[in-house]
Amino acid sequence: MPNLERHRPTPLIDAAWRLVFRLGFPLARAWWHIRRPDHEGALVAIYVGRALLLVKSSYRSEWSFPGGSIQPGERPDAAAQRELAEEIGLPSYPLRPTDSVCGIWDGRRDQVHFFELHLDSLPELRLDNREIIDTHLTAPEELHSFALTGPVVAYLAGKRGG
Known part of the structure; x- marks a missing residue:
């Protein structure tokens, strides 16, 4: 299991944020x-x-990869780095762009840019404990036992087909 440090300076505020995410996402x-x-x-x-590292958000039942929205004017790689820092506390690492996929997920027309990070060992993670509440390091043969988001399923299908 990865070394995990949860962000806990204000448990009540974290719980309030999780509630906002759970109510706001639907x-x-x-x-x-x-x-x-x-x-x-x-x-x-x-x-x-x-x-492969999967992350669990506080507001959806599926597991995903760290990441999120690209802000206006932001490059996809910069968004990926920002999200790694915000969600799981990873410092800047060189990311390898791999693919992008388009689909309709959660009711939006979505273009998702994928990056890969290959590590010898997992550094200490600092979950925000608001949006991201858990992680799981899983072997490829175990992925079928996880409910995964649409973009993650598309990424994995591309890896199997490529």
């Missing part, structure tokens, strides 16, 4: 289903040897 998804906005995101597949 409302946002409903709005996106009506509006069908365009969205652009960046996700990072972190490999430790053959194992």
Whole structure:
């Protein structure tokens, strides 16, 4: 299991944030289903040897990779680095761009840019404990036992096909 340090300076504030995420995400998804906005995101597949790091958010049942939305004017690689720092406390590492996929996920037309990070060992993680509440380092043969987000499924399908 990875060395995990949770961000706990204010447990009540963290709990309030998790509640906001849990209540706000279904409302946002409903709005996106009506509006069908365009969205652009960046996700990072972190490999430790053959194992892949999955993250669990506080507001969805599926597991994903660290990452999130690309801000206006932000490059995909910069967004990926920012999200790694915000969500799991990883410092800047050289990321390898791999692919991008388009699809409709959570009601949005989404373009997701993927990056890979290959590590010999997993450094200490500092989860934000608001958006990201858990991690799991899993072997490739165990991935089928996890509910995964649509973009992660698309990434893995591309890896099997490529």
